[in-house]
Amino acid sequence: MSTLTIRRRTQRVDHTPRPRRNVDYIRVGLWIALAICMLVWAMPLIFVVLTSLKTENQIFSTSSFSLPSSAEWANYAKALATGNLLTAGGNSLLIAVIKVPIGLFISAAAAFALSRIKFKFSRGLLAAFALGSMVPIQVALGPLFRTILDLGLLNNPLGVILPYIGFGLPYQIFILYGFFTSVPKEIDESVRVDGGGNLRLFLQIILPLSKPALAALFILDFVSTWNEYAIALVILQNKASQTVPLAIQSFQSQFTSSYGPLNAFTLMSILPVVIIYLLFQRYFVQGMFTGAVKG
Amino acid sequence: MTKLTATRLSETPGLNPRPSRKKPLLKKPLLKRIAKGGFVAALPFLAPALAAYVVFVIGPMFSAVRLSLYKWSGFTTDQQVFVGFQNYVRLFTKDPVFWTAVQNSIIWVLLSLVIPTSLGLMMALALNRPVFGRNVFRSVFYIPGVLAPIAIANMWRWMYNPNYGIFSDISKTLHLGDGSGVTFLSDPKVAIYAVFAAFVWQVAGLNMVLFLAGLQSVSKELVESAKLDGANAWQVFRNVTLPALRPTVVVVLVLTIVNSIKVFDLVVGMTGGGPAQKSQVLALWSYTQSFLNHDFGLGNATATVLLLITLVLVIPYMIWSTKGNED
Numbered sequence: 001m002s003t004l005t006i007r008r009r010t011q012r013v014d015h016t017p018r019p020r021r022n023v024d025y026i027r028v029g030l031w032i033a034l035a036i037c038m039l040v041w042a043m044p045l046i047f048v049v050l051t052s053l054k055t056e057n058q059i060f061s062t063s064s065f066s067l068p069s070s071a072e073w074a075n076y077a078k079a080l081a082t083g084n085l086l087t088a089g090g091n092s093l094l095i096a097v098i099k100v101p102i103g104l105f106i107s108a109a110a111a112f113a114l115s116r117i118k119f120k121f122s123r124g125l126l127a128a129f130a131l132g133s134m135v136p137i138q139v140a141l142g143p144l145f146r147t148i149l150d151l152g153l154l155n156n157p158l159g160v161i162l163p164y165i166g167f168g169l170p171y172q173i174f175i176l177y178g179f180f181t182s183v184p185k186e187i188d189e190s191v192r193v194d195g196g197g198n199l200r201l202f203l204q205i206i207l208p209l210s211k212p213a214l215a216a217l218f219i220l221d222f223v224s225t226w227n228e229y230a231i232a233l234v235i236l237q238n239k240a241s242q243t244v245p246l247a248i249q250s251f252q253s254q255f256t257s258s259y260g261p262l263n264a265f266t267l268m269s270i271l272p273v274v275i276i277y278l279l280f281q282r283y284f285v286q287g288m289f290t291g292a293v294k295g
Numbered sequence: 296m297t298k299l300t301a302t303r304l305s306e307t308p309g310l311n312p313r314p315s316r317k318k319p320l321l322k323k324p325l326l327k328r329i330a331k332g333g334f335v336a337a338l339p340f341l342a343p344a345l346a347a348y349v350v351f352v353i354g355p356m357f358s359a360v361r362l363s364l365y366k367w368s369g370f371t372t373d374q375q376v377f378v379g380f381q382n383y384v385r386l387f388t389k390d391p392v393f394w395t396a397v398q399n400s401i402i403w404v405l406l407s408l409v410i411p412t413s414l415g416l417m418m419a420l421a422l423n424r425p426v427f428g429r430n431v432f433r434s435v436f437y438i439p440g441v442l443a444p445i446a447i448a449n450m451w452r453w454m455y456n457p458n459y460g461i462f463s464d465i466s467k468t469l470h471l472g473d474g475s476g477v478t479f480l481s482d483p484k485v486a487i488y489a490v491f492a493a494f495v496w497q498v499a500g501l502n503m504v505l506f507l508a509g510l511q512s513v514s515k516e517l518v519e520s521a522k523l524d525g526a527n528a529w530q531v532f533r534n535v536t537l538p539a540l541r542p543t544v545v546v547v548l549v550l551t552i553v554n555s556i557k558v559f560d561l562v563v564g565m566t567g568g569g570p571a572q573k574s575q576v577l578a579l580w581s582y583t584q585s586f587l588n589h590d591f592g593l594g595n596a597t598a599t600v601l602l603l604i605t606l607v608l609v610i611p612y613m614i615w616s617t618k619g620n621e622d
Contacts (some may be wrong), residue, residue, distance in 0.1 A: 038436070059459055108343070
């Protein structure tokens with residue numbers, strides 16, 4: 001409920017035409033301060049971009065902030081040739097493409113049961129799920145390794161997909177629960193009067209109505225799956241099964257001092273996520289909004 | 296397609312998850328009462344989530360607590376030997392790194408409750424009005440939050456490079472120090488703070504977005520009327536904005552605590568816990584003991600401590616928020 005109100009308000013604020021005033025010097029000053037902060041904030045990224053385009057000689061002899069005389073694309077070629085980025089990228093993509101929709105669907109089903117079907121202990125169950133989103137993954141790392149080993153899924157994408165689904169549930173259930181409860185209960189009645197069961201209510205009414213929340217969670221989950229490191233580190237131990245974060249780390253330890261390719265590698269590894277962010281910006285904010293409001 | 300399948304499924308008698316209606320009885324066995332309460336109807340929807348949650352999250356957590364009472368190398372071929380609380384005794388009395396890790400984790404939580412949160416709030420306040428280029432500002436502040444922490448670790452490691460990094464460059468240009476460049480990451484006293492700086496860069500924008508969301512609930516009318524009453528900017532912030540932001544502040548603080556306890560990737564990527572384990576944190580030390588020192592007993596004892604700390608910090612919030620939701 002609160003989600004809806006808030007989204008409406010945001011829109012209103014963004015589109016209100018402001019009365020024009022004379023140039024406000026304090027505001028200009030603030031803007032300049034803000035711009036400087038932004039530059040400082042962008043510095044790490046700018047520095048990585050600059051380094052990735054410099055030759056070894058330039059890196060060693062010129063200032064950090066000097067522009068490269070000509071773009072050294074060879075760094076990128078070298079990073080691609082010597083690193084495991086393409087294989088790892090494929091693995092990460094495969095894992096995310098399988099994990100995210102399945103995980104989201106499972107979470108949605110659970111959130112549906114918790115929010116629309118009355119049964120005992122549903123509050124307790126919700127709390128148990130919510131608690132899981134707070135506990136650090138590292139607590140379970142040792143035994144999780146054993147479980148996956150017993151299942152024979154070490155070095156197998158499925159070996160991380162399953163735990164990812166498990167660890168992704170709590171947050172998604174929590175958010176979707178909030179969203180589903182905001183859908184008016186009268187809808188349930190009308191579906192039941194028409195003779196529809198829970199499954200129909202879930203698939204044909206609740207899921208389609210929740211598209212904004214689902215889309216936001218999809219994007220957020222895609223990014224966090226792409227970025228996950230700890231579980232992958234334990235389960236995916238050979239080079240062929242590496243995900244992107246593992247590839248970054250092993251490239252870094254292998255080529256400690258070839259700074260140009262190293263930064264080219266880092267940059268290429270974050271590019272997909274940055275592109276996703278730029279394309280789906282509003283979903284990131286929306287996902288956070290929903291989360292923030294429900295608390 | 297989906298429509299058809301869905302209808303047909305729900306019409307199939309065996310698959311209809313609704314419980315059959317029975318006459319109400321006063322005293323029923325527990326199982327039946329649960330069934331009557333709709334649990335049977337809910338089960339098909341809950342089962343996959345419950346299964347995944349129990350097998351891959353809750354199960355391993357309980358195992359961690361159990362294994363903390365055993366001596367074990369982690370290899371399948373080796374025996375697990377029950378040793379009671381011996382691992383904890385070893386951890387508390389003979390493992391100085393554990394205490395370094397505890398100390399660093401506490402420092403980390405405390406600092407992150409102050410620095411990235413207030414930075415995020417300031418960013419949000421600055422960008423909560425129509426500012427030229429607002430979207431660019433927001434994106435630049437937020438983007439670090441979507442990057443892989445391990446990538447951030449590498450970026451910052453490069454910035455801290457003692458010979459060619461940004462900070463060395465700056466200190467050389469300004470003639471600070473002895474001209475040998477900065478060695479933040481290899482200085483045992485500074486390393487943890489150097490890693491923390493990268494964390495601030497990563498999460499401040501996330502906090503900003505949360506605060507921006509919260510700021511939408513601040514009543515414009517109230518702000519205007521406060522201004523008409525002659526309140527200055529600070530008074531408006533203190534008396535109107537801040538009280539309205541309280542729920543958001545709680546969420547931000549809880550998320551901050553949770554994220555701080557989880558810190559792992561950044562430390563692995565930047566220092567690996569070094570130099571001399573001086574930048575160890577609990578999450579990483581648990582991993583190191585289990586997987587690198589092959590001491591699952593100590594590793595899981597550390598994990599259990601981590602679990603307990605998390606629960607102590609988070610449960611009060613859970614109680615508070617469930618109470619709030621019942622209103």
